[in-house]
Every structure is written in C-alpha cells, then in structure tokens.
Amino acid sequence: MMDFTPHIVAFCCENSAYRAVDIAGAKQEGYPSNIQLCRLPCSGKLEINHILRAFEEGADGVFVFACHPDSCKFLKGNVRASKRIEHTASLLEKIGLEKERLRFFHLSELEWAAFLEAVRQGNESIKSLGPSPIKVR
Amino acid sequence: MDSQVKIGIFFCACGHIMNDYFDMKVLVDYAGRISGVSSVDENRFLCTRSGLDWLKTKISQSGCNRVVIVGCSPYLYEQTFMKVLEEVGLNRYFLAIANIREGCAWVCQEKENLMTRAKQILSSAVKRAGFAKPVEKVQKEINQSALVIGAGLTGIQMALELQQLGIRPILIEKKPQVSRKNPPFFIPTTQKINEREMFSSKIRELRDSEVELLTSTELKKVAGTVGSFQVILDTLGKEREVVVGSIIVSTGSESKVGGRFADLPNSRRIVSLSELKDMFDFERRTLERMLITADKRTKYACFVLGECEAYTKTNTIMALNEAIKLKEKFKAEVMILAKDISVSGIELEALYRQARERGVLFYRYAEESLPEISLEKGVITVSLTDPALHTDQAEKSRPVTIQSDLLILEDEIYPHEGTDLLRDALQVNLNEWGFFQEKNIHLKPNLSNKKGIFFAGSCQGERDIYETLNDVRSVAMGVYSYLSGKSLVLEKKVEINTDKCALCLTCLRSCPHKAIKVGDVGAGQKWGAQVIVEACQGCGICVGECPAKAIEMINYSDNQIFSELSFEG
Numbered sequence: 035m036m037d038f039t040p041h042i043v044a045f046c047c048e049n050s051a052y053r054a055v056d057i058a059g060a061k062q063e064g065y066p067s068n069i070q071l072c073r074l075p076c077s078g079k080l081e082i083n084h085i086l087r088a089f090e091e092g093a094d095g096v097f098v099f100a101c102h103p104d105s106c107k108f109l110k111g112n113v114r115a116s117k118r119i120e121h122t123a124s125l126l127e128k129i130g131l132e133k134e135r136l137r138f139f140h141l142s143e144l145e146w147a148a149f150l151e152a153v154r155q156g157n158e159s160i161k162s163l164g165p166s167p168i169k170v171r
Numbered sequence: 172m173d174s175q176v177k178i179g180i181f182f183c184a185c186g187h188i189m190n191d192y193f194d195m196k197v198l199v200d201y202a203g204r205i206s207g208v209s210s211v212d213e214n215r216f217l218c219t220r221s222g223l224d225w226l227k228t229k230i231s232q233s234g235c236n237r238v239v240i241v242g243c244s245p246y247l248y249e250q251t252f253m254k255v256l257e258e259v260g261l262n263r264y265f266l267a268i269a270n271i272r273e274g275c276a277w278v279c280q281e282k283e284n285l286m287t288r289a290k291q292i293l294s295s296a297v298k299r300a301g302f303a304k305p306v307e308k309v310q311k312e313i314n315q316s317a318l319v320i321g322a323g324l325t326g327i328q329m330a331l332e333l334q335q336l337g338i339r340p341i342l343i344e345k346k347p348q349v350s351r352k353n354p355p356f357f358i359p360t361t362q363k364i365n366e367r368e369m370f371s372s373k374i375r376e377l378r379d380s381e382v383e384l385l386t387s388t389e390l391k392k393v394a395g396t397v398g399s400f401q402v403i404l405d406t407l408g409k410e411r412e413v414v415v416g417s418i419i420v421s422t423g424s425e426s427k428v429g430g431r432f433a434d435l436p437n438s439r440r441i442v443s444l445s446e447l448k449d450m451f452d453f454e455r456r457t458l459e460r461m462l463i464t465a466d467k468r469t470k471y472a473c474f475v476l477g478e479c480e481a482y483t484k485t486n487t488i489m490a491l492n493e494a495i496k497l498k499e500k501f502k503a504e505v506m507i508l509a510k511d512i513s514v515s516g517i518e519l520e521a522l523y524r525q526a527r528e529r530g531v532l533f534y535r536y537a538e539e540s541l542p543e544i545s546l547e548k549g550v551i552t553v554s555l556t557d558p559a560l561h562t563d564q565a566e567k568s569r570p571v572t573i574q575s576d577l578l579i580l581e582d583e584i585y586p587h588e589g590t591d592l593l594r595d596a597l598q599v600n601l602n603e604w605g606f607f608q609e610k611n612i613h614l615k616p617n618l619s620n621k622k623g624i625f626f627a628g629s630c631q632g633e634r635d636i637y638e639t640l641n642d643v644r645s646v647a648m649g650v651y652s653y654l655s656g657k658s659l660v661l662e663k664k665v666e667i668n669t670d671k672c673a674l675c676l677t678c679l680r681s682c683p684h685k686a687i688k689v690g691d692v693g694a695g696q697k698w699g700a701q702v703i704v705e706a707c708q709g710c711g712i713c714v715g716e717c718p719a720k721a722i723e724m725i726n727y728s729d730n731q732i733f734s735e736l737s738f739e740g
Contacts, residue, residue, distance in 0.1 A: 041738050056244045059273025064280035067288045070295075071274060072735040073245075075727055079711030083729075088736045107611055108710035109600070109620060109683040118715070 040094035040160040042069045044153065045084070047077045049107045051099030051141045051149060058146040065150050066157045069097075077101070078111025085122045085136065092169040095135045095160035097153070102140045112140070132163055176301050177209035179235030180293075181226060183217035183242035185272060192276040193289055201290055202241070205297050209235050218248050223255055230259050237265045237300040241293060244273040262305035264726045269296035291738070298734030306725050307663040309704050313398035314416040315339060315654050320390060320593070322349045324366065325421040325628030325639050327373045330382045332647040338654055341413060342377075343388040343404060345589070349374060364636055367452060389589075393418070393596050396705035397623025398659050416654045417623045418597065419646055420607060422590065424629040426582035436546050441578045444474075444489045451496060461577060462501040470503045473553055473575035475542060477510035479583050484516055485633045486581040491522045493579065494531045506532045506573060508542055508555060517637045534571060535559060544578065551575045584633050597624055598685050606632045617646045620684050622706055625649055664709040664725055669699030671721035676700075678713035678722060687713060 046052040052073050058065065070093075074080055077100035088096050098119055100112035116138055123133040139152050180202045182195065189195060195213065203211045210233035216222045217240065230238060238261070240252050245268040253263035271289045279285045315338050319326045322344035330340040377384065385406060392403040400418055404411050428443040435441055440461065442450070450458050462470045474490045487509075494505045507526075512533065514523045527533070534557050536542055542555035554572045586605045594601050599619040600608040607626045610618040617625050627642040628634055634642065653659065667678075669692050678700050679687045686706035692699050700721075711724045723729075 043736055053246065056246055056273050059244065059270075059277050062277040064278050067275075067279040067281050067284040070291065070735070070738070072732060074711070074732075075724070076710040076712060079715050079724065079727060081715045081729075084732050084736070087733055091736050092738055093736070105611065105613070107614070108708065108712060109610075110681075111683075111710055111712050114681070114712060114715065 038161060038165060039068050040157065040165065041092055042066075042095045042097060042153075042157065042160060043072060043088040043093045044069050044097040044099060045072050045074055045077070045080050046099045047101055047111075048073050048075055050101040050143045051139075053143045054099075054141055054146045054149045057144065058150055061146065063146065063150055065153045069153050069157070076106070076108050076111040077115035078106070078108060080115050080118065082118055082122050082125070085119070086125070089126070089131065089135075089166060089168050092166070094163070094166040095137070095156065097156055098136075098138050099141045099149070099152075100138065102142055105142065129168075131166065131168065134159065134163060135166065176207055176237055177233075177235040178205075178207050178237045178239060178297055178300055179230060179233050180208055180211045180239045180241060180297065181217060181229065182211070182213040183222070183240065184213060184215050185242060186215060188272065189242075189276065192285060193271070194286070197286065198241075198289060198293065202293060202297070205294060207301050208297060209233060217242060218251065223251070226252075226255055227259055230256075230261070236261060237267075237303055239267050239269060239293075239296050239300050241269040241271055241296070244268075244270050262303075264306045265300065265303045267296040267300035267303065269293045295735045295737070298737075299731045302728060302730040302734060304725050304728065309661045309663055311398050311659045311661060311705065313654055313656070313659050314414050316341060316413075316415045317417040317419055317650050317654070318343065318390075318400070318402055318413070318415040319419045319421060321345075321420070321422040321587075321628075321630070322377075322384065322386075323421060323423045323628065324370050324373060325423065325643060326419075327370075327377050328640065328643045329419055329421055329627055329646065330384075331373070331376060331380060332643060333650060334380055334382055336647060336651045336655075338416070338650060339383075341383045341385065341415065343385045343390065345387070345389055347387045349377075349384070349386065366636060390593065390596055393598075396621075396703060397653055398705065400623065417625065417650045419625045419627055419650065420593065420597070420599075420619075420630055421627045422587045422593065422630045424584050424606070424633070425587050426584050428580055428582060435544065435580075438546060438549075438551075440549070440551060440576065441546070441580065443580050444486060444493065444582050447493050447579050448489065451493070458501070462497075462503055470501065470577070471573060471575045472497050472503045472505050472577040472579065473551070473573055474505070474507045474579045474581075475509075475544070475553070476507065476512075476581050477536075478541065479581055483581070483584060483633055484513075484519075484635065485584060487512060487514065488516070488519065488522070488635060490579070490581070491519075491526050491531075495522075495526050495529055498526075498529045498531060503577075504532070505530075506534060506575075508534045508536060508553070510536060510538060516635055551578045553578065584629075586630065590630070597621070599624055602632075604632070606630060617642055617649060622684070622708070623653060659705070661704045662709075663702070663704050663707075665702050665707055665711070665714065666723050666725060667700050667702060668721045668723070669696060669701075671719045672699035673719050673721075674698060674700070675718060677716050677718060681716040682713050683710065684708050 100115050106112045119138045123136050127133050257263050269292045275288045317340050319329050319342045322342050330342045333340040388404050388406045391405045394401045398416050400415050426445050497503045497505050514520050536555045537558050545552045556570050560569045602608040607630050609616050625646045627646045628639045684706050686703045689700050714722045714724045
C-alpha cells in the first residue's frame with residue numbers, strides 16, 4: 035500500500051482552472067504526475083456520466099475545478115456543476131464508494147498556487163483512501 | 172473511429188526544450204504505432220513562420236485530415252494552428268493539442284513518470300482528434316446601425332462616438348425633450364468638470380450632427396439577434412419598426428432621498444444632496460435667503476452621510492463638492508457627519524484634502540449610534556457621539572450637538588423607472604439591486620448576457636463621470652468589433668438532435684444566453700428545441716442539463732471527453 039499512486043482525473047474549466055494549471059506549468063511548478071487533466075468549456079458542461087466514466091476507467095479520485103461563485107463566465111455554470119457533483123457523490127455512496135473521492139474546488143484564473151495546494155492535498159487524501167475498488171474496463 | 176480518419180502528428184521540439192526532457196525518438200516511435208495515425212513529423216520550431224509554412228506543406232503532402240500538435244499549451248498557439256488548418260482546407264476543430272510542455276515536461280515531479288505521462292497525453296489527444304467532427308460556419312448579414320436607449324450624457328456621447336466610427340446610431344428618449352433643464356440624471360463629478368455645461372455642449376453637438384433623435388419614444392419589442400435586431404419603437408402610440416445591428420442601454424439611474432429620513436417632517440431647510448445641487452444651479456436666491464441674513468451670524472450647514480444601506484461613492488463626491496461650494500460662496504460653517512469617508516476614485520483624495528483645507532469639519536459616528544435629528548420651531552438639532560472625542564477622566568465619548576440652519580441628507584440611487592419592462596423586452600438579466608447585470612464584472616463589464624446588447628453608464632449601478640466615459644468608449648469599440656464588417660461569421664458549436672428532443676424545455680430554462688428557441692424545425696419534421704447560433708456562446712450548459720442527451724457539443728463530444736479519461740500510459 036505504501037507505493038500506491040492513485041489515478042486522478044481533474045476536470046478543469048478552461049476559463050479559470052485550466053489557465054491556472056497553465057500558469058503553474060509556465061512557472062515550472064511541479065505537481066503530482068498522476069493528475070490527468072481534462073479541459074471543459076465550462077464546469078456546467080460536466081455531466082454525471084463523465085464522472086462515473088472516469089471511475090469506471092479506473093480513476094481513484096475525480097477533482098472538479100470550477101470558477102468562484104458569482105464569477106462564472108456563463109453566469110450559473112459553476113452552480114449547476116456543484117449541484118451535479120452533489121448528486122454524483124450521493125450516487126457514489128450508494129454503490130459503496132467513498133464520496134471523498136469526488137472533490138469540488140473553486141478556483142480563479144490566477145490562483146495557480148491554490149491549484150497546486152489543492153492537488154497536493156487531494157492526492158494525499160486519495161492516497162489515504164486507498165485504491166478504488168471499481169475498475170470496469 | 173471513422174476509417175476515413177487519417178491523423179497527422181506533428182511534434183514541436185521547441186528548440187532544445189523537449190529534447191532536454193524527453194527521448195523524442197521514443198515518443199515519435201510511440202506516436203507512429205497509435206491506430207489511425209498516418210504520419211508523424213518533427214520540427215524544431217512550429218510556431219515560427221517557417222514552421223507554420225512547413226506544417227502547411229506537410230499536412231497537404233501527407234493527406235491527413237486530423238492534426239495533432241505535440242508541443243506547448245493550447246492557450247499559446249491553438250488559434251494560430253487553427254488558422255493553418257483553415258488555410259489548407261480543413262475544419263479548424265480538426266485539431267487537438269497534446270500539451271507536453273506546460274502539462275508534462277515542466278510540471279512532472281517524478282522524473283521516472285515523465286515518459287508515461289507524455290504518452291498518456293499524446294494518446295488522449297490522438298483519440299480526441301479521431302472523434303473530431305466539423306463545426307459548421309454560419310454567415311450572417313449585418314446592419315450597420317445601433318439603437319441607443321436613453322439620451323442622457325452617456326447616450327448622447329455614445330451616439331456621437333458611434334457616428335464617428337461609421338455606425339448609424341438611433342437615439343431614443345422617453346422624455347418629450349432633451350434639454351439642459353431636465354438632464355435625465357446628473358453624474359457627479361469633481362470640481363473640474365461641470366456636468367451641466369458638459370451636457371448642454373453635448374446637446375449642441377448632437378443638434379449639429381446627423382444623429383437621429385426620437386423623443387417621447389419607448390422600446391416596445393425586440394426580436395432577432397446581433398447584426399439584425401428587429402425593434403418596435405413606440406412614439407406616442409405610433410409604432411414603427413427599425414432594424415439595428417446592436418442595442419446599447421444607457422437608461423441611467425434615479426435618485427430619491429434615502430434612509431430613515433423619509434420620515435422626517437417636511438421642511439425647506441432639510442434637502443437632499445441632489446436638491447441642494449439643483450438649488451445652486453437654478454435657485455440660488457432661496458439658498459441666499461437661507462444662508463445670508465442681516466444679523467451676520469455664522470450659518471451652519473450639516474451633511475449626514477452613511478445612513479443608506481450601501482455605501483455610495485456618488486454621495487461622497489457630491490457632499491464634498493457641495494460642502495466646498497457652501498464654504499466658498501456663503502462662508503458657512505460646514506460639517507460632514509459620516510460613518511466612513513471613502514475616497515476611491517480619480518481625484519477624490521485631492522477633493523477630500525481640498526475640503527479639509529477650506530475648513531470643512533468632519534465628524535465620525537459609530538455604526539451603532541446613528542446621529543439624532545430633531546426639528547423644533549424651525550431649528551434643526553443634530554446630536555451625535557464621535558468616538559474620537561474622549562473626555563480625559565471617564566473613557567466615554569462626549570456628545571456633540573449641532574444647531575444647523577441647513578440639513579443635507581443623502582440620496583439613494585435606484586435604477587430608472589421602467590428598467591423591468593426593458594429587461595423583459597431585451598431578455599437580459601438584472602442584478603440583485605435591480606440594475607442591469609453585466610456579463611462578467613471584471614472581464615466583460617459592459618456586455619450583457621446577450622450578444623450585441625451592451626450597457627453603458629449608471630444603468631449598471633453608480634458611476635462617476637470618468638467611469639461613464641470609459642464605458643462609452645469601451646462599448647463603442649465593442650459595437651464596432653461586431654458591426655465593422657459586412658457580415659458576421661458564427662460557429663455552430665452545439666447541435667440538437669430533434670428526434671431525441673422530448674420538448675421538456677430544460678435547455679430553454681438553463682441557457683444563460685437565451686440561445687435556445689422551441690418551434691417548427693422544418694417541413695415534415697417534429698417540433699424541437701433549436702439553437703440560435705448568433706446568441707450561443709458555447710458554454711455547454713444545455714448539453715449537461717439535457718435529460719434525453721439530445722444536445723451535443725461538437726468539439727466537446729462525449730467520446731472526446733471519454734478519450735481523455737482512459738489510463739493507458
């Protein structure tokens with residue numbers, strides 16, 4: 035269990051988090067290499083089946099990065115995302131998966147440091163949860 | 172994946188950077204073995220002009236119809252590469268970028284995982300490109316004119332600026348006439364600019380120009396989208412349809428006496444800030460009678476600020492201005508009572524300093540103890556406790572009592588009457604205070620949630636003169652950017668499958684841009700939701716909400732997102 039590296043999918047809104055990740059990249063600030071990024075036009079685009087699919091594919095954790103409340107480019111996209119994520123978390127609990135595996139963060143375009151902090155902490159917490167029991171494919 | 176798909180992978184070595192991190196030979200070899208890949212090439216600098224030319228010839232030589240660029244972040248050169256694709260005759264969305272510089276080389280903490288991660292990113296991008304579908308382009312004729320609602324200072328300036336840019340403005344005003352006597356709403360300024368004079372000079376300029384001004388006119392109905400809004404105007408019951416390319420709202424705001432002082436007895440010695448300003452301009456005699464008498468006693472004027480719920484900059488600016496004027500013109504003793512004076516704005520700090528130098532007294536009262544005001548036999552008494560004034564022995568604030576000849580109260584600023592009706596006609600959003608809601612307060616401060624509708628001036632909340640003029644300029648540029656060409660090229664990023672559509676109207680309700688309409692799709696087909704291409708911004712919220720999965724975002728299809736989720740390495 036000691037050398038377990040979780041697979042983590044990070045859904046990033048291209049108006050905020052994906053830019054923050056990009057800045058972190060340009061600054062050559064490292065983050066765990068097991069974080070796989072997925073770019074979205076808005077966190078409101080994220081569907082429940084995308085999250086579930088990620089778990090099916092063998093992800094041990096899914097992080098969703100959305101804009102701060104009230105600063106979504108599309109007004110309410112982040113609110114919709116947070117509701118969907120709440121619902122998905124309840125679905126995960128039903129099938130016996132810890133809902134802590136799905137985490138939601140608010141991030142602005144310039145908060146690259148907050149992104150690094152979030153993925154590092156998130157990575158540790160997923161590590162402590164252990165590997166996901168689900169791997170369909 | 173379609174068998175017709177031929178993916179061309181183009182590596183950019185970014186000088187020596189990629190070679191420092193990766194064994195490029197291994198990566199190129201790996202790329203060649205991915206299914207669907209027809210050609211793999213490598214260049215030192217893809218983003219240079221020669222690199223782009225090389226890319227162009229390579230794409231046409233290899234005959235590939237999907238392109239994967241392996242290099243730096245998509246934010247840097249995605250648009251450039253998309254242009255190249257268009258030049259060689261491919262759809263611009265047939266591109267996928269594998270970001271192995273910012274996304275891998277520079278951030279990978281564990282060096283032994285570098286290769287795995289790069290391969291992962293590469294294979295995702297290749298899959299993504301394989302699922303790419305063309306995004307259609309829609310051309311739309313545009314009408315090079317704009318409707319400006321509200322002929323205040325903002326509206327007139329707006330019309331004049333648009334005229335200069337070659338866009339025909341139509342200016343409408345609800346009031347029967349636009350004159351110096353009834354400016355729609357004053358914009359408070361610092362001492363340097365007199366906004367009434369400025370307003371009358373703008374009216375003269377407007378008369379000299381060829382701007383079409385329609386007074387006593389209201390907006391009734393709006394249909395269509397950017398480039399051609401069909402607007403029905405109502406002039407004293409007579410309706411008329413005009414077609415404009417863009418709509419600018421500059422309806423401004425109104426002021427009323429605010430706070431608890433609405434309950435105070437009616438007295439001509441209690442006025443609001445805007446009333447005092449009007450008295451200075453038009454009824455100087457009344458003021459003189461109040462403040463200059465035979466007994467040569469020093470007269471007192473007292474401003475009470477900070478009673479209204481929201482802090483308003485407008486009130487601070489006006490109070491400072493009027494206090495200085497009272498001091499100069501009538502040698503009165505002027506006091507400003509406030510919870511807090513904040514001077515955030517151009518030249519405001521200097522204005523405050525000027526007021527202090529002239530001898531205006533500032534008193535501060537605490538949040539919990541509002542000043543008491545009483546009116547007896549024509550004498551106004553204001554008492555407050557200033558936390559800064561302590562008696563020596565007991566650490567208790569000493570009460571201050573002021574007998575004032577003139578009491579000036581602050582205004583509260585409201586959106587103009589009829590804003591709700593205008594909101595309904597334009598289908599834009601209002602914020603929690605009833606002002607027009609901008610799209611993004613930081614990034615797009617003058618754009619509405621609908622393409623082609625702009626806000627300028629104090630219809631969005633309080634504005635000082637500098638902010639207003641900035642608004643006007645930025646809106647003029649915004650309108651110009653839409654209407655300068657002959658036609659508008661739009662992308663149809665979202666597609667609705669009407670066979671799957673159950674007409675639940677979820678998309679209609681969830682779309683933040685009102686870009687969905689429901690109606691007849693065509694002869695012989697069933698009813699369904701449709702995307703209004705001109706209004707769609709491509710956020711994908713409707714796609715996420717649709718319970719029937721009838722809506723698809725073409726360049727973020729499910730398959731494309733799934734392809735970024737798999738772990739192979």
